[in-house]
Amino acid sequence: MAILKIARMGHPILRARAVEVPDPTAPDVARLVSTMVETMEDADGTGLAAPQVHMPWRIVVYKVEDDRADEEEEGEGVPLTVLVNPVIEFLDEETSIGFEACLSVPGMAGPVRRHENIRVTYQTLENEEITFDAHGFHARVIQHECDHLDGILYPSRIEDMSQFGFVEELGRAQAGAADDEDG
Numbered sequence: 492m493a494i495l496k497i498a499r500m501g502h503p504i505l506r507a508r509a510v511e512v513p514d515p516t517a518p519d520v521a522r523l524v525s526t527m528v529e530t531m532e533d534a535d536g537t538g539l540a541a542p543q544v545h546m547p548w549r550i551v552v553y554k555v556e557d558d559r560a561d562e563e564e565e566g567e568g569v570p571l572t573v574l575v576n577p578v579i580e581f582l583d584e585e586t587s588i589g590f591e592a593c594l595s596v597p598g599m600a601g602p603v604r605r606h607e608n609i610r611v612t613y614q615t616l617e618n619e620e621i622t623f624d625a626h627g628f629h630a631r632v633i634q635h636e637c638d639h640l641d642g643i644l645y646p647s648r649i650e651d652m653s654q655f656g657f658v659e660e661l662g663r664a665q666a667g668a669a670d671d672e673d674g
Contacts, residue, residue, distance in 0.1 A: 540639030582608040601655030
């Protein structure tokens with residue numbers, strides 16, 4: 492397989508709404524998903540949406556490593572998951588703010604408010620319809636990736652732009668603040 496080129500913020504494909512996949516069982520879909528997974532793993536990403544690799548389809552791949560899983564999930568991650576034509580429903584009004592980064596906005600991060608509890612309905616590559624609930628970080632990952640399907644990048648969701656910046660600089664600022672507290 493090949494590693495696909497990841498579109499970066501500013502590319503028009505990242506601002507467009509992706510189209511539904513008419514036949515999730517089509518060989519082209521399986522090939523795309525396979526290369527998306529390989530690309531995500533090569534980039535050390537948590538998730539990847541088809542528009543990020545220049546394909547305007549409603550497809551998301553993601554996984555949540557054990558060390559990123561929320562405590563209420565008892566540290567268990569989420570295995571590699573493929574969502575075709577996903578639809579998200581918010582289960583309540585509870586939200587939280589968490590720092591996000593993105594393969595299409597390399598080297599940067601910022602605080603984004605997301606719903607804590609969601610329900611996802613999607614199709615599998617076998618054209619089976621599945622519905623499940625996701626919470627915490629798992630829900631955040633899905634919302635972030637599904638935003639890509641609607642032409643939304645996380646910086647547009649940041650409420651306090653003073654906290655948006657390069658990961659390296661944010662880390663230095665945080666380390667400096669910790670040093671100030673210790674001193």
